[in-house]
Amino acid sequence: MAEITKEDIRKPENLIYKKTDLLTDKPLSYCPGCGHGTAHRIVMEVLEEMDIQDKTIGIAPVGCSVLAYEFMNIDMQQAAHGRAPALATAVKRLNPDKFVFTYQGDGDLAAIGTAETIHACNRGENIVIIFINNGIYGMTGGQMAPTTLPGMKSSTSPYGRDVHMMGNPLKMTELVAQLPGTIYVTRQAVHTPANVRKTKKAIRKAFENQKLNKGLSFVEIVSNCNSGWKMNPVQANEWMVENMFPFYPLGDIKVND
């Protein structure tokens, strides 16, 4: 039997996986190893699989992912800091036949946008909220966020977060799960292939819920911030498994069918 060369394998009919065309060719502005890139890609893959890219409007936040509209090759809006759920409410009410999602980090959603998030969830707006939680303000230089773990070091808590002085971390996902307007609330991660596949399924379910006008779906993705945490990407993922997951356990929190 003849030996198979790389040229035999690298043929279009043997293609298994390539970056989706819904991401632009622009290099992502994120740090090496950042979970934002993976999260962007799986959102776009879900839109491509559902064939709704021409009917989807995304809302970009303020934070590291402020330039999400540069990378996602769909219709995008960019909201003021924390106001993405309010803008998504307006977009969805004016265009009820469109799919609307927001893509927010923890500084945007859990700090300055807490009111907008909670009220959008409580009203049960028919949108999808994708919440990237890395426990830190990544864009501005690794300051303490509401989601920073107790004892976790950041540039504004150099000796670790002292809960007596700085308060307790905010579990947004558990909080919004209690509200009647949310239909699907889940927490996932994107650090291993298995978790990426699960997250993709969760995002798919969220968009399917929106198709059926069921209510608000909230997908939290626990992610790393290796620059803010001062680690290399692989160490940051290991640190995330050891420290973030016990406090932010993965899995579905609320599933209403």
Added chain:
Amino acid sequence: MAKVKGDIVIDIEKCKGCGVCIPACPNDVIALSKNVNGKGYNYAETVNEECIGCANCAIVCPDGVITVYRKKIE
């Protein structure tokens, strides 16, 4: 003999050398190069022929620089 054979193509100019793909690979096909790309990152490269085309590396790659091919061997 393996029943499937895979191959990956890495866009080395877009690779940021984060190394997240390396623990994801079941057959240790990927390693960081000693050379750097135009941006100064030690890009990922294939170091052996054991690839089975599982696409794990491409799925975890934050920058989506890996393209995966797989061929069945009769």
